[in-house]
Amino acid sequence: MLTLKSVQAGYGRLPVLKGVSLHVREGEVVTLIGGNGAGKTTTLRTISGLLPVRKGEVQFDGQALHRLPPERIVALGLALVPEGRRVFATLSVTANLELGAFHRPDKRQVRRDLEGLRERFPLLRERGHQPAGTLSGGEQQILAICRALMAQPRLLMLDEPSMGLAPRVAAQVYGILRELKAGGTTLLLVEQNARAALKLADRGYVLETGRVILDGSASDLREDPEVQRAYLGKGYQEVWE
Amino acid sequence: MSAYLLHLAVMAGIYILLALSLNLIVGYAGQVSLGHAAFYGIGAYASALTALNWHLPFPVAALAAMLVTGACGLGLGLPTLRLKEDYLAIVTLGFGVIVDLVFLNLAVTGGPDGLVGIPPPVLLGLSFRARGLYLLLVAGAVLLALGFTHRLVNSYHGRALRAIRDHETTAQVMGINTSAYKIVIFTLAAAMAGLAGSLYAHYITFINPESFGLHTSILLVCMVVLGGMGSLPGSVVGAVILTAVPELLRQTHALQDLIYGALLVGLLIWRPEGLLGRGKLSLKFLQRE
Numbered sequence: 437m438l439t440l441k442s443v444q445a446g447y448g449r450l451p452v453l454k455g456v457s458l459h460v461r462e463g464e465v466v467t468l469i470g471g472n473g474a475g476k477t478t479t480l481r482t483i484s485g486l487l488p489v490r491k492g493e494v495q496f497d498g499q500a501l502h503r504l505p506p507e508r509i510v511a512l513g514l515a516l517v518p519e520g521r522r523v524f525a526t527l528s529v530t531a532n533l534e535l536g537a538f539h540r541p542d543k544r545q546v547r548r549d550l551e552g553l554r555e556r557f558p559l560l561r562e563r564g565h566q567p568a569g570t571l572s573g574g575e576q577q578i579l580a581i582c583r584a585l586m587a588q589p590r591l592l593m594l595d596e597p598s599m600g601l602a603p604r605v606a607a608q609v610y611g612i613l614r615e616l617k618a619g620g621t622t623l624l625l626v627e628q629n630a631r632a633a634l635k636l637a638d639r640g641y642v643l644e645t646g647r648v649i650l651d652g653s654a655s656d657l658r659e660d661p662e663v664q665r666a667y668l669g670k671g672y673q674e675v676w677e
Numbered sequence: 678m679s680a681y682l683l684h685l686a687v688m689a690g691i692y693i694l695l696a697l698s699l700n701l702i703v704g705y706a707g708q709v710s711l712g713h714a715a716f717y718g719i720g721a722y723a724s725a726l727t728a729l730n731w732h733l734p735f736p737v738a739a740l741a742a743m744l745v746t747g748a749c750g751l752g753l754g755l756p757t758l759r760l761k762e763d764y765l766a767i768v769t770l771g772f773g774v775i776v777d778l779v780f781l782n783l784a785v786t787g788g789p790d791g792l793v794g795i796p797p798p799v800l801l802g803l804s805f806r807a808r809g810l811y812l813l814l815v816a817g818a819v820l821l822a823l824g825f826t827h828r829l830v831n832s833y834h835g836r837a838l839r840a841i842r843d844h845e846t847t848a849q850v851m852g853i854n855t856s857a858y859k860i861v862i863f864t865l866a867a868a869m870a871g872l873a874g875s876l877y878a879h880y881i882t883f884i885n886p887e888s889f890g891l892h893t894s895i896l897l898v899c900m901v902v903l904g905g906m907g908s909l910p911g912s913v914v915g916a917v918i919l920t921a922v923p924e925l926l927r928q929t930h931a932l933q934d935l936i937y938g939a940l941l942v943g944l945l946i947w948r949p950e951g952l953l954g955r956g957k958l959s960l961k962f963l964q965r966e
Binding site: 453486505506507509511515516522524525526527529534535536537538583587598 | 844
């Protein structure tokens with residue numbers, strides 16, 4: 437569904453991605469793990485069209501994405517939940533959700549989708565008129581995910597959805613991701629929390645300084661001694677697992 | 678009403694138009710503009726020259742003023758609106774200074790002497806030379822502008838603008854063409870300022886570069902911030918107060934500027950979001966990331 441072929445990208449003259457190749461198949465949950473500065477966020481920003489592709493190719497259902505502006509890429513069915521949630525703080529919760537569907541012309545279906553999400557997450561209805569900036573971190577993350585779902589994405593990209601959240605709240609967010617996976621949504625998940633990500637994902641890629649150094653099924657990666665040493669912390673258990 | 682009060686009311690109306698238009702850029706789209714008086718000036722000169730050189734009636738001159746300033750807004754916006762915060766502040770400031778210098782040095786604008794004998798508007802055979810009538814004309818323009826901006830900011834597009842103000846990159850990944858929005862709003866705001874310039878020129882009947890310099894741009898920013906960024910009633914209140922306060926302080930003579938400055942500083946300390954605004958004045962553009 438999504439294919440990156442030796443993609444190079446960066447900021448200004450600084451190269452960050454030095455040839456990243458990966459793919460995501462329909463219905464799959466794929467995770468990108470790696471340390472700080474490995475290029476995980478940069479990969480998502482490049483796919484979204486926020487950063488230009490210097491070399492290589494990004495294809496979505498056989499269509500080339502590089503050189504398309506971000507607004508065209510969303511319309512093709514790729515939505516991003518950005519790092520640090522980034523809800524529109526001064527706008528109401530409802531306005532945030534409606535902005536998620538900005539590019540969709542089918543306003544009636546948009547209303548139905550909004551109702552559907554409100555049924556599933558009553559918080560969205562109860563806090564509908566409240567400025568999104570007044571929500572707690574976990575609530576903002578749920579809002580950010582729902583806002584991206586309003587775009588009716590065929591592939592949902594999430595950038596560190598557990599970042600800065602209390603363990604219990606992070607577990608709640610991962611609960612939502614598990615539901616999405618069960619519902620057949622294709623996910624591309626970037627995480628520093630490799631343990632949580634590899635538990636959810638079908639496959640994973642390990643990024644280090646702008647290159648994929650390892651890839652495989654999530655269970656293989658979990659057993660890989662190098663991954664265990666560098667990213668999982670042998671013998672370490674997450675409090676909320 | 679005395680002639681003096683009528684004069685103040687007309688000027689307040691013109692400032693309301695300017696503050697409303699600047700609020701679209703600063704308060705709603707979240708972009709910095711420190712050169713808004715340049716558009717006001719371009720509108721005034723364009724309208725005056727149309728009326729003086731071609732003897733065209735006021736509506737045509739006002740329309741020409743809006744078209745010319747809109748085009749200038751587009752011309753400035755296209756290359757510069759990709760800039761962020763502090764850089765955009767510098768560019769708009771520079772634009773204001775350059776336009777001011779052009780007015781001062783061009784022969785067609787009359788240089789420092791400006792243009793004299795700009796005819797008062799005549800509509801349907803009725804001359805608007807009298808201040809009371811002119812106030813009605815300005816009030817009509819203000820009502821139109823309020824209606825237009827109110828509809829705009831509460832629409833689907835207004836929401837997109839506020840999303841851009843809150844977080845531009847995220848707005849982009851929502852599928853909002855942020856550059857297009859910024860350019861369109863900049864152009865619209867410039868055209869509105871051009872209308873204000875036209876109303877000013879045909880009211881005062883004499884214009885020179887002094888009215889459209891940096892201090893006017895700063896005054897307009899003060900009106901928007903004082904009233905509240907992202908609040909249309911705020912712009913009205915801000916424009917009226919900052920038209921009236923200098924007049925009220927006139928009796929204090931030498932202390933006038935001192936008290937005026939202290940009032941503004943006090944407001945920013947005790948009510949940084951402005952009188953009717955919700956969002957605080959963002960000094961982001963003064964900080965490094």
